Amino acid sequence: MRDMTETTPVELLVCTTCRRGLPVEDDAQRPGTLLHKALEQAALPEGITLKAVECLSNCDEGCSIVLRGGPDRWTFVYEHLSETDHVETIIEGATKYLQTEDGLVKWRERPEHFRKNCAARIPPIGALK
């Protein structure tokens, strides 16, 4: 395991406008906002910055997050997340992602929810010829 302080910082983006298909009227109670709040209150490791995004445009498969971190890492989008069930999963997956240089956590080491609910991965800038 790498020393986390050696790696480029990571951003954890949370779609705060997500309704997760629910007829929510109160913006402050949207599932995406609640997921963001739950992660704010959780203990994210140093090197991971939580950020709110208004709509990641994955509305039918929410709640959604993005993990990215500098020009050398793959970016990942994960979906079907909830504020009640997946806070620890997200922290575990984000922590392992932080510990990589290229963003590619070994398949069997990824949280099961991440393995089964990846919406997309995008290569690092400069990785392609």
Add this chain to the structure above:
Amino acid sequence: MRDMTETTPVELLVCTTCRRGLPVEDDAQRPGTLLHKALEQAALPEGITLKAVECLSNCDEGCSIVLRGGPDRWTFVYEHLSETDHVETIIEGATKYLQTEDGLVKWRERPEHFRKNCAARIPPIGALK
């Protein structure tokens, strides 16, 4: 409409390993590879570079592409694309994307397939506080 030569270059990434749910044995005939070939043979405007990616990890909803272009544009992932039906759609959408500074083509100006088949959008680096 902006002069395309003023804008940051755009990358059009195509997932070449996509099987689009088909039991394809021949790698050279995978739908993703065929989509990439069809776009190679099409007339992409100057400023858009086509690149192949091995797996964008959106396997259940392929074929998939990514549009990105510099630190100021949103990145978009589109899905449910085929080499027979969507080459012109992709060129139209990519051309409009190229003409923007921030990657945000007005909703009603996006190709209908793009409006209905966006897998995710990711904000530009530095856009978030």
